[in-house]
Amino acid sequence: MRLRLVLIFGLGTFVMSFLLGTLTFFGVRDVLITQQQHTDLQQSYVNAALVRNTLYTAPLTITSVLSSIEQSAGSTVILDIHGQWQTANSQRPDALVSTAALAEVTKGHVTTETRMDATGLHFVVGIPMPAVETRVFEVWQLNDLEHNLRVLLFIIAAAALFTTVSGAAVGTWVSRRAVRPLVVVSDTAARIAGGDFATRLPTTHAGSEVEQLTESFNAMVEQLVSRLEHDARFASDVSHELRSPLTTLAMSASILEQHREELAPAAQQSLTLLSAEIGLFQGLVDDLIELSRSDAGASSLTLEVLPLAELTRQALRSVTRRLGVDEPQLVVAPEVSNARVLVDRRRFERIIANLIDNAQRYAGGARALRLVAHGAFAQLNVDDAGPGIPEDERDQVFERFYRGRAAHDRGAVRGTGLGLALVREHVRSLDGEIRVLSSPEGGARFQIDLPLVEFPS
Amino acid sequence: MRRLARLAVVALAAASLGGCTLVSASSAPTVVNSANVPLELLSPTIPFTLDQQVHFVIRDVYLVNARGTLVAVGRLMPSPPDLNDVLHYLLSGPTPTEQGFGITSAIPATLAVNLATPDGRVAKIDVSSVLRQLSPLEQRVAVAQLLYTVSSIGFHAVAITTNQSPFTLVLASGRRVRVVTTADLAYLK
Numbered sequence: 001m002r003l004r005l006v007l008i009f010g011l012g013t014f015v016m017s018f019l020l021g022t023l024t025f026f027g028v029r030d031v032l033i034t035q036q037q038h039t040d041l042q043q044s045y046v047n048a049a050l051v052r053n054t055l056y057t058a059p060l061t062i063t064s065v066l067s068s069i070e071q072s073a074g075s076t077v078i079l080d081i082h083g084q085w086q087t088a089n090s091q092r093p094d095a096l097v098s099t100a101a102l103a104e105v106t107k108g109h110v111t112t113e114t115r116m117d118a119t120g121l122h123f124v125v126g127i128p129m130p131a132v133e134t135r136v137f138e139v140w141q142l143n144d145l146e147h148n149l150r151v152l153l154f155i156i157a158a159a160a161l162f163t164t165v166s167g168a169a170v171g172t173w174v175s176r177r178a179v180r181p182l183v184v185v186s187d188t189a190a191r192i193a194g195g196d197f198a199t200r201l202p203t204t205h206a207g208s209e210v211e212q213l214t215e216s217f218n219a220m221v222e223q224l225v226s227r228l229e230h231d232a233r234f235a236s237d238v239s240h241e242l243r244s245p246l247t248t249l250a251m252s253a254s255i256l257e258q259h260r261e262e263l264a265p266a267a268q269q270s271l272t273l274l275s276a277e278i279g280l281f282q283g284l285v286d287d288l289i290e291l292s293r294s295d296a297g298a299s300s301l302t303l304e305v306l307p308l309a310e311l312t313r314q315a316l317r318s319v320t321r322r323l324g325v326d327e328p329q330l331v332v333a334p335e336v337s338n339a340r341v342l343v344d345r346r347r348f349e350r351i352i353a354n355l356i357d358n359a360q361r362y363a364g365g366a367r368a369l370r371l372v373a374h375g376a377f378a379q380l381n382v383d384d385a386g387p388g389i390p391e392d393e394r395d396q397v398f399e400r401f402y403r404g405r406a407a408h409d410r411g412a413v414r415g416t417g418l419g420l421a422l423v424r425e426h427v428r429s430l431d432g433e434i435r436v437l438s439s440p441e442g443g444a445r446f447q448i449d450l451p452l453v454e455f456p457s
Numbered sequence: 458m459r460r461l462a463r464l465a466v467v468a469l470a471a472a473s474l475g476g477c478t479l480v481s482a483s484s485a486p487t488v489v490n491s492a493n494v495p496l497e498l499l500s501p502t503i504p505f506t507l508d509q510q511v512h513f514v515i516r517d518v519y520l521v522n523a524r525g526t527l528v529a530v531g532r533l534m535p536s537p538p539d540l541n542d543v544l545h546y547l548l549s550g551p552t553p554t555e556q557g558f559g560i561t562s563a564i565p566a567t568l569a570v571n572l573a574t575p576d577g578r579v580a581k582i583d584v585s586s587v588l589r590q591l592s593p594l595e596q597r598v599a600v601a602q603l604l605y606t607v608s609s610i611g612f613h614a615v616a617i618t619t620n621q622s623p624f625t626l627v628l629a630s631g632r633r634v635r636v637v638t639t640a641d642l643a644y645l646k
Contacts, residue, residue: 029479029480033480041489045494045495045496045498046496048496048498049496049498052498052503055511055535056503056506056509056511059511059513059534059535060534060542060545060546081513081533082512082513082514082515082533084513084515084533086533098486100485100486101486104486104488108499109488109489109491110488110489110491110494110498110499111486111487111488111489112483112486112487112489113483113485113486113487114480114481114482114483115482115483116482121480121482124486126486127494127498128498128499129498129499130499130500130501130510131500131501131502131503131504131509131510131511132503132510132511133510133511133512133513142480145480146479146480149479149480150479153479
């Protein structure tokens with residue numbers, strides 16, 4: 001939009017200045033040419049009269065009179081007396097006077113003609129004077145006029161260029177002023193979309209339309225935040241309400257597990273299914289409660305500066321042991337071997353746990369974890385052994401209860417659908433970023449950037 | 458590619474603008490309305506006179522070619538030309554073009570005609586004494602130039618004086634004459 005405004009202003013001023021310059025130049029050019037030729041013609045009449053008087057009164061002095069005319073007027077005078085050419089400096093007349101002009105003057109007509117030759121541009125006036133049996137041709141140089149017109153053209157072109165540049169500059173200024181509120185709205189909307197629900201548009205005095213937009217936008221955000229908080233509270237309340245009966249159910253199932261041998265085979269199978277479902281349900285409720293706390297900003301954050309490599313190693317060992325899976329390889333690049341990060345240990349472990357669990361459920365397990373440096377960030381890459389995640393699903397996998405094609409197609413073990421959503425919430429709470437890429441080894445790569453406290457040495 | 462094409466167009470326009478003239482030449486002469494021509498320039502007679510006109514004729518004046526003999530060159534002069542007119546053109550000497558062909562004059566540039574009057578078919582010419590300073594041969598050629606030049610307007614002899622003193626020309630035969638006729642110097646023509 002800004003570029004378009006600048007182009008419109010620049011192009012508009014260019015067209016206007018071009019038209020104005022063209023009209024001015026051609027108008028002035030016509031006036032100058034007309035004036036110059038009128039002046040030359042009138043002077044030619046006067047000089048012709050002087051030649052006539054000289055031929056009448058003192059014909060033997062005609063050569064000196066021609067010389068004096070040429071010196072004072074700056075022109076060249078050629079006489080045709082009784083068919084004999086006569087000039088002050090023996091100049092060839094046929095080079096300066098056209099055949100057509102000669103013919104017209106011979107017929108008794110005064111003629112004017114603009115001619116171009118190797119010496120430049122000339123204005124030639126031909127005057128017949130039958131009283132002295134003479135034709136006078138006076139040749140005026142137009143090179144000065146041509147030079148002046150070139151200077152004028154240059155000045156007009158320079159002015160047009162300056163006006164165009166000025167127009168583009170004004171367009172830039174206007175577009176910047178016009179677009180600035182939209183940029184602020186866009187940035188604010190992006191921050192809100194990123195989870196910063198406390199952000200609002202600043203009140204400005206940039207005009208009633210912008211003020212109205214600001215008020216409407218802020219009101220809309222208030223409504224949305226209120227709705228989200230209401231939903232989060234509802235989910236939290238429901239989860240809390242479900243927790244007690246679930247605990248009772250889990251305890252009952254546990255008691256039944258202690259007496260499994262006494263149950264009939266069919267009852268044992270039912271107990272197994274019941275325990276699994278209760279475990280899944282408990283996981284779901286726990287995740288929901290954690291997300292609700294995070295949404296409400298009630299989740300506690302205990303930040304510590306910890307060595308990243310060691311923290312990752314411990315978390316990985318703990319998680320794999322708890323989940324009962326093989327511990328994937330941890331590769332630490334030398335530049336981050338001593339790097340430290342400001343993290344909440346519990347959340348970091350949860351991130352590792354959920355990613356390992358996700359890989360185990362849907363992608364054949366985690367293949368390797370790699371720690372590398374990336375500017376002011378440490379980058380943790382978790383590569384799995386699956387087929388990878390299609391590009392169109394990579395943003396959606398972090399949505400709550402989203403189940404990708406892998407979960408549907410492969411008949412994987414059912415999860416809560418909240419694992420990756422929690423991972424993203426925790427990463428954000430640590431001022432980090434998470435994204436999904438393709439691993440060079442073929443599977444999916446979950447890449448997490450965490451800000452470094454101490455740069456690698 | 459398109460950017461290059463645009464640059465080429467701009468450069469071409471600038472070059473053509475720089476090369477062409479801003480004042481265009483006429484395709485044909487423009488005829489001025491006769492009613493707008495001032496000072497009666499188109500009048501067939503001289504204004505404020507009794508219908509007078511000036512006509513011109515071409516008459517010969519005699520100069521000297523590279524072989525030392527006389528050569529006739531045409532000079533435009535008012536019609537009818539008088540003695541002073543032809544003598545004026547004779548004393549003006551050859552034009553630069555004629556000089557290029559080796560034509561000169563035996564009459565010194567410092568020679569002045571004090572008076573020239575017709576006496577029947579004899580032209581009486583009083584000149585400055587420079588004539589006497591010439592050698593006899595140079596005097597014969599100079600007098601021949603004067604004689605044949607005035608003969609182009611009808612005279613057949615000249616009687617020369619220098620500052621009112623009679624001038625006697627010694628002919629190649631040794632004969633001394635005061636009135637020189639065309640027959641006396643015919644060998645120089």
